[in-house]
Every structure is written in C-alpha cells, then in structure tokens.
Amino acid sequence: SQQGEEDPQALSIQEGENATMNCSYKTSINNLQWYRQNSGRGLVHLILIRSNEREKHSGRLRVTLDTSKKSSSLLITASRAADTASYFCATDDASNYQLIWGAGTKLIIKP
Amino acid sequence: DAGITQSPRHKVTETGTPVTLRCHQTENHRYMYWYRQDPGHGLRLIHYSYGVKDTDKGEVSDGYSVSRSKTEDFLLTLESATSSQTSVYFCAISDASREQFFGPGTRLTVL
Incomplete structure (x- = not known):
C-alpha cells in the first residue's frame, strides 16, 4: 500500500520558475x-530528511518536513529543462x- | 552511479513460460529489492532481501519468487508468466544509510 501521496500529480511550468511538490503520509516516520x-x-x-529535521538544502533543492502535519514539500528553484522528470x-x-x-x-519544464 | 546492473534489459515472452531477471551489484550493499512499476500504480515492492539467503515478500509477491545465493546477485523468477506481469521491473540496493540506488530497469512484455 502506498503511504506517500504526492500533490499535484502533474505540474507544468516555464523554465526559470520555481516548482513545488508536496507529499503527505499517514504514519510516523524515521526519515522521508x-x-x-x-523518462525510461x-x-x-x-x-533524505530525518524526522528531527525541518528543512534541508541541496543545490537548487529545498525540502521541508512537518511531522505534525505528516507532510513534506520539495522546492526546485530556477527550474531548467533538465528538471523535467x-x-x-x-x-x-x-x-x-x-x-x-x-x-x-510529473514535472514538465517548458522552454 | 552505484554499480548495479540488470539483465536482460528487454524481454518479450509468452504466457506460461518461466522468466528469470537478474540484478547484479558491485557495491556490497546488504539490502536488495525488486519493484515493478506500472502506470497509475507507482512503484510496488515485489520481494526484498536483507542478506544472503534472507528474503521476504513485499506488497505484490504472488506469482514471483526470488533467490539470493551471494551478496552481489538477486534473482527474480516468474514461474509461469502471465499478461498481468507485463511491466517495468527495477532492482534497487541500499545499505545502513537507507537510501536506495536503482538499476536501469527491465522492460518485460508477456504476450
């Protein structure tokens, strides 16, 4: 059974814009x-973000975790065509x- | 990239025939996984291994068996392939860090 549910299912933005995706889950976790x-x-x-962390960065990626709401978000800043995935x-x-x-x-970055 | 390969990469077979997919790793990771990926279902775990000769069932194990006789190889067998087993199969490995590294996938078509 799937615990994580991503939102939205699909997202299409212009190159250079920021993309935000959300994930909700149901039970207690050690990490997300x-x-x-x-494609293919x-x-x-x-x-990876641990349950005792609230925010983590890696290059243009920013992940947040809210264990009280059982949710996480992934932000990709200054999107590029190569981020299509x-x-x-x-x-x-x-x-x-x-x-x-x-x-x-599914994220699509339009040139 | 993690040293993980899958063979074959593509296979077409007929209903009722046995099929074996191979996953090979050079990372000496303890854990190995077989997933299938189908449109609308995301990744679903078939079987996993937590050591040589130590395996367990996942969410969709019916019709599949696995074997792990050495650390580097994890075999997935479809005893009698059915059309519902047409899918893309991914092998993954992980260690104590809990991050998973994926192989390139095997596209299986059962006619």
Missing part, C-alpha cells in the same frame, strides 16, 4: 526521501527494510 525519475530510467536519490517521495519508518512510495508528481 525524495527521488527523481527521468531508474530512480535517482535526491535528498517524475518526482517521488518515499517514507521510511525504520521498522523493516522497506520504503513506502508515493505515486509521483
């Missing part, structure tokens, strides 16, 4: 991870060896 998948390729890990959140409750995946947000 974001991944990117380019495997997923690539972007960033699907983005997935995954939650880890550390009770077993699995991640629970959301259905993903």
Whole structure:
C-alpha cells in the first residue's frame, strides 16, 4: 500500500520558475526521501530528511518536513529543462527494510 | 552511479513460460529489492532481501519468487508468466544509510 501521496500529480511550468511538490503520509516516520525519475530510467536519490529535521538544502533543492502535519514539500528553484522528470517521495519508518512510495508528481519544464 | 546492473534489459515472452531477471551489484550493499512499476500504480515492492539467503515478500509477491545465493546477485523468477506481469521491473540496493540506488530497469512484455 502506498503511504506517500504526492500533490499535484502533474505540474507544468516555464523554465526559470520555481516548482513545488508536496507529499503527505499517514504514519510516523524515521526519515522521508525524495527521488527523481527521468523518462525510461531508474530512480535517482535526491535528498533524505530525518524526522528531527525541518528543512534541508541541496543545490537548487529545498525540502521541508512537518511531522505534525505528516507532510513534506520539495522546492526546485530556477527550474531548467533538465528538471523535467517524475518526482517521488518515499517514507521510511525504520521498522523493516522497506520504503513506502508515493505515486509521483510529473514535472514538465517548458522552454 | 552505484554499480548495479540488470539483465536482460528487454524481454518479450509468452504466457506460461518461466522468466528469470537478474540484478547484479558491485557495491556490497546488504539490502536488495525488486519493484515493478506500472502506470497509475507507482512503484510496488515485489520481494526484498536483507542478506544472503534472507528474503521476504513485499506488497505484490504472488506469482514471483526470488533467490539470493551471494551478496552481489538477486534473482527474480516468474514461474509461469502471465499478461498481468507485463511491466517495468527495477532492482534497487541500499545499505545502513537507507537510501536506495536503482538499476536501469527491465522492460518485460508477456504476450
């Protein structure tokens, strides 16, 4: 069963604009991870945020985590055509060896 | 990129035939996973392994079996392929960091 639910399902913006994607989950977590998948390729890990962290940055990526609302957001600043991809959140409750995946947000960057 | 390969990359087979997909890693990671990805369903875990000869079922394990006789190889077998098993299959690996690294995927078509 999927715990993470991404919102929106699809997002289309102009190059240079910021893109924000949200993830909601249902149970307590140890960490939350974001991944990117380019069309026809495997997923690539972007960033991991632990339950005791509220915000994390990596280059043009900014992730926030609100454990009281059981939600996370991924912000991509100054978007580029190469950011066109699907983005997935995954939650880890550390009770077993699995991640629970959301259905993903499809991001399209228009030139 | 993590050293993880999948073979074959593409396969077309007929209903009722056995199929084995191979995942090979050179990272010496303890955990290995098999997922399937279908439109509208995101990533779904089939089986995973937490050590040599240690495996467990995931969300959609019916019709699939796995084996891990050495750290670097994780095999997924469809005993008798059905059309509902047409999908893209991804292998992933992880270690204590909990981040997962994905292979390039195998596109399987069952006619």
